[in-house]
Structures are given as C-alpha cells and as structure tokens.
Amino acid sequence: MSTIEKVLARIDADLDKSLVRLFELLKIKSISTDPVFKTDCRAAAEWLSRELTDFGIDANVRDTDGHPMVVGHKKTGKSGPHVLFYGHYDVQPVDPPELWHSDPFDPKIVIREDGTEMIVARGAADDKGQLMTFVEAARAYVAETGDLPIDVSILLEGEEETGSPSLHPFLIANKDELTCDLALVCDSDMWDAETPAVTVMLRGLVSEEVSVKAAGRDLHSGMYGGAARNPIHVIADIVANLHDHNGKVTLEGFYDGVVEMPLDVKHLWEEIGFDAKAFLNCVDLEIPAGETDRSLLEQIWTRPTAEVNGIIGGYAGAGFKTVIPAEASLKISFRLVGNQDPVKVRDAFRSYVHSKIPADCSVDFKAHGGSPALRLDFDNPALTKGKNALSDEWGKTAVLIGCGGSIPIVGDFKTMLGMDSMLIGFGLDDDAVHSPNEKYNMKSFHKGIRSWARILDALSKE
Amino acid sequence: MSTIEKVLARIDADLDKSLVRLFELLKIKSISTDPVFKTDCRAAAEWLSRELTDFGIDANVRDTDGHPMVVGHKKTGKSGPHVLFYGHYDVQPVDPPELWHSDPFDPKIVIREDGTEMIVARGAADDKGQLMTFVEAARAYVAETGDLPIDVSILLEGEEETGSPSLHPFLIANKDELTCDLALVCDSDMWDAETPAVTVMLRGLVSEEVSVKAAGRDLHSGMYGGAARNPIHVIADIVANLHDHNGKVTLEGFYDGVVEMPLDVKHLWEEIGFDAKAFLNCVDLEIPAGETDRSLLEQIWTRPTAEVNGIIGGYAGAGFKTVIPAEASLKISFRLVGNQDPVKVRDAFRSYVHSKIPADCSVDFKAHGGSPALRLDFDNPALTKGKNALSDEWGKTAVLIGCGGSIPIVGDFKTMLGMDSMLIGFGLDDDAVHSPNEKYNMKSFHKGIRSWARILDALSKE
Numbered sequence: 054m055s056t057i058e059k060v061l062a063r064i065d066a067d068l069d070k071s072l073v074r075l076f077e078l079l080k081i082k083s084i085s086t087d088p089v090f091k092t093d094c095r096a097a098a099e100w101l102s103r104e105l106t107d108f109g110i111d112a113n114v115r116d117t118d119g120h121p122m123v124v125g126h127k128k129t130g131k132s133g134p135h136v137l138f139y140g141h142y143d144v145q146p147v148d149p150p151e152l153w154h155s156d157p158f159d160p161k162i163v164i165r166e167d168g169t170e171m172i173v174a175r176g177a178a179d180d181k182g183q184l185m186t187f188v189e190a191a192r193a194y195v196a197e198t199g200d201l202p203i204d205v206s207i208l209l210e211g212e213e214e215t216g217s218p219s220l221h222p223f224l225i226a227n228k229d230e231l232t233c234d235l236a237l238v239c240d241s242d243m244w245d246a247e248t249p250a251v252t253v254m255l256r257g258l259v260s261e262e263v264s265v266k267a268a269g270r271d272l273h274s275g276m277y278g279g280a281a282r283n284p285i286h287v288i289a290d291i292v293a294n295l296h297d298h299n300g301k302v303t304l305e306g307f308y309d310g311v312v313e314m315p316l317d318v319k320h321l322w323e324e325i326g327f328d329a330k331a332f333l334n335c336v337d338l339e340i341p342a343g344e345t346d347r348s349l350l351e352q353i354w355t356r357p358t359a360e361v362n363g364i365i366g367g368y369a370g371a372g373f374k375t376v377i378p379a380e381a382s383l384k385i386s387f388r389l390v391g392n393q394d395p396v397k398v399r400d401a402f403r404s405y406v407h408s409k410i411p412a413d414c415s416v417d418f419k420a421h422g423g424s425p426a427l428r429l430d431f432d433n434p435a436l437t438k439g440k441n442a443l444s445d446e447w448g449k450t451a452v453l454i455g456c457g458g459s460i461p462i463v464g465d466f467k468t469m470l471g472m473d474s475m476l477i478g479f480g481l482d483d484d485a486v487h488s489p490n491e492k493y494n495m496k497s498f499h500k501g502i503r504s505w506a507r508i509l510d511a512l513s514k515e
Numbered sequence: 516m517s518t519i520e521k522v523l524a525r526i527d528a529d530l531d532k533s534l535v536r537l538f539e540l541l542k543i544k545s546i547s548t549d550p551v552f553k554t555d556c557r558a559a560a561e562w563l564s565r566e567l568t569d570f571g572i573d574a575n576v577r578d579t580d581g582h583p584m585v586v587g588h589k590k591t592g593k594s595g596p597h598v599l600f601y602g603h604y605d606v607q608p609v610d611p612p613e614l615w616h617s618d619p620f621d622p623k624i625v626i627r628e629d630g631t632e633m634i635v636a637r638g639a640a641d642d643k644g645q646l647m648t649f650v651e652a653a654r655a656y657v658a659e660t661g662d663l664p665i666d667v668s669i670l671l672e673g674e675e676e677t678g679s680p681s682l683h684p685f686l687i688a689n690k691d692e693l694t695c696d697l698a699l700v701c702d703s704d705m706w707d708a709e710t711p712a713v714t715v716m717l718r719g720l721v722s723e724e725v726s727v728k729a730a731g732r733d734l735h736s737g738m739y740g741g742a743a744r745n746p747i748h749v750i751a752d753i754v755a756n757l758h759d760h761n762g763k764v765t766l767e768g769f770y771d772g773v774v775e776m777p778l779d780v781k782h783l784w785e786e787i788g789f790d791a792k793a794f795l796n797c798v799d800l801e802i803p804a805g806e807t808d809r810s811l812l813e814q815i816w817t818r819p820t821a822e823v824n825g826i827i828g829g830y831a832g833a834g835f836k837t838v839i840p841a842e843a844s845l846k847i848s849f850r851l852v853g854n855q856d857p858v859k860v861r862d863a864f865r866s867y868v869h870s871k872i873p874a875d876c877s878v879d880f881k882a883h884g885g886s887p888a889l890r891l892d893f894d895n896p897a898l899t900k901g902k903n904a905l906s907d908e909w910g911k912t913a914v915l916i917g918c919g920g921s922i923p924i925v926g927d928f929k930t931m932l933g934m935d936s937m938l939i940g941f942g943l944d945d946d947a948v949h950s951p952n953e954k955y956n957m958k959s960f961h962k963g964i965r966s967w968a969r970i971l972d973a974l975s976k977e
Contacts, residue, residue, distance in 0.1 A: 256737065275720075280805050294755070363838075364751070368824055412802060
C-alpha cells in the first residue's frame with residue numbers, strides 16, 4: 054500500500070471523528086457582521102488554533118482591529134512547493150430565522166429523498182465545511198505519516214463576510230511570513246455533483262460613476278422642451294453606443310490584452326455539456342445577450358463586458374412630472390480578462406464619454422473599483438498536479454473553469470504577496486450559502502478531505 | 516368723447532378705489548391646498564360674489580365637493596359675442612414665510628429703485644390681481660354707461676392651485692349655462708413689460724411610462740455579465756434612437772398634423788427681438804438642443820417634442836452594486852402641436868418600443884395624460900379685435916405668442932364646452948408667482964383694467 058493509499062484509508066476510517074470536529078466548529082456562532090457575536094468569533098479562532106496545534110501545526114491566534122486571524126505553519130524540510138491554505142471561519146447571519154427547518158447552529162445530518170446525505174447548518178459549506186476538508190486531510194496525513202509531504206502554512210480569517218477590513222494591513226505586516234509559492238483557496242464550487250473543478254480564471258473589474266449636468270436647475274418640459282438639452286438623452290446616447298450590433302464593446306483599444314483560450318480548454322468546455330439554455334432559463338431568459346460569435350461560457354468567463362448597473366435621472370416616483378432634469382447619472386462596470394489594463398479601460402471610457410457630451414453640458418466621473426483579471430498559467434505544474442489528483446479521486450476529469458466575478462483574496466494575494474492562487478472547492482450550486490438551510494453534501498466533505506490529501510501528495514512529487 | 520374714452524377716464528379716476536378693493540381681496544387667506552384655510556376660501560368667493568352683484572352682475576356662490584365656484588351673468592340683449600371670463604381666487608401657500616419681506620396677506624405698494632410701483636402680496640399676480648383687472652373694467656363700464664357692451668358671464672374657481680378637482684363635474688353639470696361664444700382667460704403674461712401679448716397656441720401632451728423586464732430577478736454582473744440581457748441597455752437604445760441627428764423625432768408619422776405658422780406670424784417673431792441665447796443662458800445652457808432647422812421660439816411654441824422626464828434602473832444609491840437589474844423604466848412625454856393626434860402618437864411610440872424589445876424581454880406601458888394642442892384660429896375676428904385693442908392701449912403692436920406647456924382650463928373649455936379661449940394677461944416674468952414676495956406691477960393692474968375695457972368695447976363692434 055502506498056503512502057497516499059494509507060492516508061486515504063485513515064480518512065475513511067476516521068470520517069466520524071472528522072464529522073464530530075466539524076460539528077463542534079459549526080456550533081460556534083461566529084457571525085462576523087454583528088458585534089453581539091464578537092466573542093463567538095474569537096472562540097472559533099481559538100478552537101481552530103487548538104485543533105491545528107493538536108496535530109502538530111505551529112498555530113496561534115493573531116489579534117487585529119477586528120476579528121482575529123489564525124495562522125499556522127508546518128515546516129517539513131522537504132523540497133516541494135510551500136503552500137498557503139486560506140479559508141474563513143466567519144459566517145453570514147441567519148436571517149430570516151423562521152425559514153430554517155432546524156436550528157442553524159445545531160448541525161444535523163439530513164438525508165434527502167434522492168438519498169443524498171447533507172450536513173445542514175449555517176457555515177456548513179461557506180466556509181467551515183470547506184476549510185475543514187483541508188484541515189482534516191492534513192491531520193490524517195500527519196497521523197498516518199508523522200508529517201506533511203510539503204511545507205504548509207495556513208491563514209484563516211474571520212471577516213470574509215464583512216469585506217475583510219483587517220486583511221490588507223495584516224498581509225502587509227506579515228508579508229514575509231505569509232508569502233509562499235502558491236495559495237490554495239477553498240471557497241469555490243465543483244462543476245457539478247460528479248465533476249471536480251479548478252477555478253483558474255477570475256475576471257477583473259473597473260467600475261465608474263458618470264454624472265452629466267445640463268441646465269442649472271430642473272426645467273419645465275412645456276416651457277423648455279425642444280430647446281433645452283436633456284441629460285437623460287445624453288446618457289442614453291452614451292449607453293446605446295457602447296456596444297455594436299454584434300455585442301462587441303466599442304471603446305477604443307478595449308480588447309487589447311484579451312487572451313484567447315488554448316484550444317484544448319475550449320474543447321473541454323464543449324465536452325462538459327454546459328446547457329446555456331438552461332442557465333438562462335433559470336432566470337427567465339433565453340437569448341445570450343453578449344458577443345454573437347462567442348459561446349455562453351466564453352461570454353461569462355473569458356470575454357470582457359461593459360454593463361450599466363444603475364441609471365437615474367428626472368422624476369421616477371409615482372405619477373408623472375413633466376420635467377427636464379438638470380442632471381442624469383449612471384453606474385457602469387467593466388469585467389476584464391487576460392491582460393486588459395484597468396487604467397487604460399477607464400481612460401478609454403472617459404474619452405468616449407467626453408466625446409458624447411455637448412459643449413454646454415458638463416460631466417463628472419467617480420472611480421470605483423479597478424482590478425485586473427487573474428489567471429493561473431495553464432502550464433503551471435501545480436495546476437496539472439492538482440487537476441490530476443482531483444480527477445483520480447472523483448473518477449472524472451477535473452474541469453478548468455472561469456469565474457465571471459472577482460474573489461478579492463485572490464487579487465490581494467497576487468498584488469500584495471505576488472502569489473498565484475489555485476481555487477479548489479467542493480461546494481455545489483444548491484448549497485444555499487448565505488440563505489436559510491445552508492448545507493454541504495457529505496460526499497463533498499468526505500471526498501473533499503480525500504482530494505486535499507491527494508493534492509498534497511501530488512504537489513510533493515517531481 | 517366716445518364711450519370708451521369716458522370709460523377709460525373713469526378707470527383712471529377710480530384707480531384708488533379699485534386698489535382698495537383689490538387689497539380687500541388680497542387680505543383673504545384663500546390658500547386652497549391647506550384645509551386650515553377652507554373658510555377663507557369661501558370668504559373670498561363670497562366677497563367676489565358680493566362685488567359682482569354690487570355693480571349689477573347676477574352672481575352667486577356655488578357649492579362643490581371642494582371649494583366653491585363663483586358664477587355671474589350680465590345679459591345685455593346686445594348682438595355681440597357672449598364671452599365667459601375665467602379666473603381663480605385661490606392662491607399658493609406662502610412657504611417659506613421667512614423669505615417674505617412683509618406679511619404676504621397684508622398687501623403693500625412697494626416702489627423699486629428703478630421707479631416701478633408694485634403691489635406685493637400673495638396672489639397679487641396669480642390670479643387675484645389679474646382677475647380684478649377684468650372685474651374692475653366691467654364695473655367701470657357699467658358705472659359709466661349703465662350696462663356692459665356685450666353679454667358677459669364670469670366663472671371664478673377656488674381650486675386652480677390644487678389641480679381643479681371640482682371643475683370637470685361642475686362644467687358637466689352646468690354645461691348649458693357656461694357655454695359661450697368665447698372664453699377670456701386672464702392667467703398669462705405679457706411679452707415684456709412694454710409689449711402686450713395674446714397667447715394663441717398651447718402645445719398638447721401625451722405622457723407614457725415604459726417598463727422593460729428582462730431576467731426574473733436582479734443578477735450578479737460577474738456571474739451573468741456578458742450573457743444576460745441588461746434592460747438598462749434596452750431602454751437606453753429606445754431613448755437614443757428617438758431623435759435623428761437633426762433633432763427630429765423618428766417615430767413613424769409623428770409629424771402628421773403639424774402645421775406651419777403663417778409667414779406674417781413668423782416675421783413678427785423675428786422682429787420682436789427674442790434673445791435665444793439669453794433665454795438659454797438663464798438656465799446655464801447655450802446651445803438650442805432641438806430641431807436644427809428651427810428657431811428657438813419655434814422649438815418651444817410650434818414644434819412637437821419627445822422628452823424623457825425620468826429614467827431609473829438598477830442600483831442608484833451611494834457606492835456601487837454590480838447588478839444587472841431585472842427591470843428598467845422610463846417616463847416620456849410628447850408635446851403636440853397643430854392637429855397631431857394624441858392617440859396616433861401614443862400608438863406610434865408603443866410600436867417603436869416593441870420593435871426594440873428582445874424576444875425574451877417584456878414591456879409594460881402605462882398611459883398618463885393625452886391631450887391635443889389648442890390654437891385660436893389666426894383669422895378669428897375676436898383675436899384681431901383683442902390684439903388691436905391691446906395695441907391701442909399699450910402703444911405697441913400686441914404679439915401673438917405660443918405657450919410650450921398646456922393650461923388645463925383651456926383644454927377643458929375646448930373639449931367639454933366646445934369653446935375656444937383667448938388668453939390675455941398682464942403678468943411679467945419677474946412677478947414671482949408661487950414664490951415669496953409675489954408682486955404685480957401697478958402698470959399691469961391699471962393698464963390691464965383699461966385693456967379689458969377696450970377689448971369689451973372692441974368685441975361689441977362689427
């Protein structure tokens with residue numbers, strides 16, 4: 054029996070004990086948004102620090118201006134890559150409590166009609182269940198072999214659900230301690246219940262607020278209509294000409310830096326049987342609205358976008374006012390991919406808007422977020438190892454997927470620590486994270502632990 | 516000395532008495548919006564009824580569900596046209612009181628630095644001062660000649676500042692009594708302090724609310740951006756294509772029924788020295804935004820418009836939300852001229868909108884106001900007589916002007932009683948109606964009375 058086979062056998066044998074430990078953590082009401090639960094958050098951090106210490110990780114609780122961090126290290130003296138595992142112990146509030154079928158902080162095993170075993174509790178998936186898959190894998194590895202196969206550091210925060218206000222200063226203050234060869238982030242989903250996935254692409258984001266001012270005050274459309282500039286018409290013109298008839302964004306140089314996917318990745322996506330119609334039908338739509346020459350997966354993962362997220366001008370209340378407003382405004386965001394430069398995209402948009410502003414109107418801009426896209430290189434050896442380890446465990450080729458949105462921690466690791474992240478998680482679409490009756494499949498938990506054991510083993514190999 | 520000369524001489528001689536009567540009316544706090552002043556409103560109606568009765572008008576106070584009407588008649592047995600004079604005795608609230616330099620219900624004569632004598636009080640112009648110009652003219656006429664030169668009816672309402680809720684039922688219930696050959700409406704302005712005007716054109720109005728629904732719920736623009744239809748983009752497209760590059764409205768058949776002005780009216784407008792730049796500069800604009808081949812006066816008086824009065828969709832609060840909203844909506848109004856058909860304009864707009872809605876989106880319409888444009892025929896003999904009488908009084912040719920907005924009473928007289936209106940008033944731009952320190956120039960009051968005497972005289976002639 055090989056080392057990894059022994060470790061996997063121990064994971065299977067100890068699953069009940071792993072569950073008991075997970076339940077202990079799930080019982081702690083570590084709701085980070087509500088000051089009432091401040092001591093619960095600290096209790097969760099202390100529980101985790103003790104657990105890690107218990108199997109030989111050099112761990113402790115670190116104070117911040119908000120909820121504390123847990124940091125742990127296990128140096129092995131071995132030659133493989135040094136990884137930093139990231140997770141968060143805080144959870145969302147439980148509102149509305151009346152929609153829960155059982156106490157959100159009294160975890161239960163529930164068996165669905167189709168036979169699926171589920172762990173039901175707040176945080177079962179996001180992120181206590183997910184982070185414990187890694188912790189339990191490491192514990193089993195140490196229990197079976199007396200050590201880990203590679204150097205491992207662990208960072209667990211307690212403010213992920215509140216925008217991580219203490220994270221930046223903590224990363225800056227502890228940059229040397231926390232910078233590793235690769236981050237492992239366990240806060241993402243599988244492709245489906247049978248198919249594991251590695252998230253390798255995250256779109257970047259540029260957001261911008263635009264206000265167009267025309268007359269010095271609101272005007273009566275009877276008295277001024279036909280003569281006075283209407284700023285609603287001006288912003289409509291800006292929005293309407295942002296895309297051409299093929300759904301392409303018209304800003305100059307917008308597609309500079311956009312990278313085409315390798316053909317094998319595209320082929321894999323064609324094979325995994327993504328149902329674009331069902332994806333849209335779920336939200337009562339039918340027709341992909343983006344670039345006409347791209348598949349829906351490309352539209353949401355690998356292609357940049359321009360979307361107006363808000364527009365307001367004039368009278369929008371009940372009834373009617375025949376006003377020509379003095380001002381109208383919009384909020385727009387661009388999702389970036391590949392090497393698109395957030396600064397250049399913002400500049401191109403502002404130039405375009407200026408070209409649409411009549412001489413007697415003025416425009417104000419307000420910059421919101423601006424971050425580049427992130428991508429793990431397809432030829433990164435860790436990616437190949439992780440993907441193969443997952444494929445071995447699940448008996449199905451792991452898919453490399455994109456994520457249309459951004460995950461702040463991944464950007465922070467990249468920009469502040471210069472560290473790439475490999476996102477692997479075992480969540481599913483129906484886990485109801487942030488909602489009542491959150492659950493995590495027992496299979497996700499069990500095979501998630503086994504997956505991490507395999508990944509650690511794989512990363513230690515040449 | 517001719518009859519009219521004698522009447523004018525009496526007006527001059529009795530001006531102080533006319534002023535005393537106006538001040539009595541101005542002291543009554545007939546604020547129609549505030550129930551606290553309900554008895555004051557009735558007091559104003561009763562005061563007016565007594566005044567009219569005092570010089571031989573068969574007048575009385577008529578109850579409604581709201582504030583009462585005053586109706587009076589003077590039958591002369593003479594052959595000229597029978598006119599209905601309309602005015603309103605209610606006034607706007609005085610807020611904010613601290614901005615008034617004197618008690619709004621204690622009228623004062625104030626002499627401005629440039630020597631202009633002004634009557635300052637709430638309602639001095641709108642509409643107590645204006646309506647009393649007619650009442651005092653009629654009183655002087657009767658005092659000097661024992662009768663009026665033509666049959667006169669009078670309708671004074673007390674709800675004009677609150678949207679005239681009792682007017683429609685009152686017009687219906689008293690249709691035969693109130694239907695005359697012509698209405699005289701004294702609630703409008705002169706061209707400038709030296710130049711009298713008759714308002715002969717009022718634009719019509721079609722207003723419409725449009726809601727476009729896309730996905731069944733708000734979507735995250737990271738997850739769905741690039742694939743899901745954004746209804747803000749859909750409504751922007753609707754707005755942006757409503758006008759062509761020359762400012763013309765693109766709806767099919769929109770200009771059907773638009774009538775060109777007679778050349779002599781256009782020439783008069785060129786001569787009266789309207790300063791388009793100053794008009795726009797007053798509201799911090801410079802460039803006429805409407806049809807490029809039309810003068811600004813045409814743009815606001817004789818040309819139809821399409822103006823979006825409100826637009827809303829997505830997140831418009833502080834900060835940013837990367838949402839693709841489920842719905843976006845707009846409010847739009849069309850100003851109509853000539854014989855444009857409100858029904859056809861609404862239909863053309865709805866067809867146009869339908870052509871812009873993607874197959875998996877839906878659109879809802881909500882109709883608001885719909886009324887045709889109103890115009891006094893340029894060859895109406897009463898118009899010529901009124902215009903000449905004004906020109907004689909002021910020593911300057913009276914201008915025939917348009918009004919970009921609508922005046923509901925004029926539409927009601929036309930549609931409910933089949934009666935045209937001639938709008939003559941002596942207000943000025945700087946009267947501060949609805950604002951603190953409302954005033955009416957003494958010259959407007961004095962020459963206004965003289966003007967009405969001349970108009971009544973002129974209308975009695977062949």
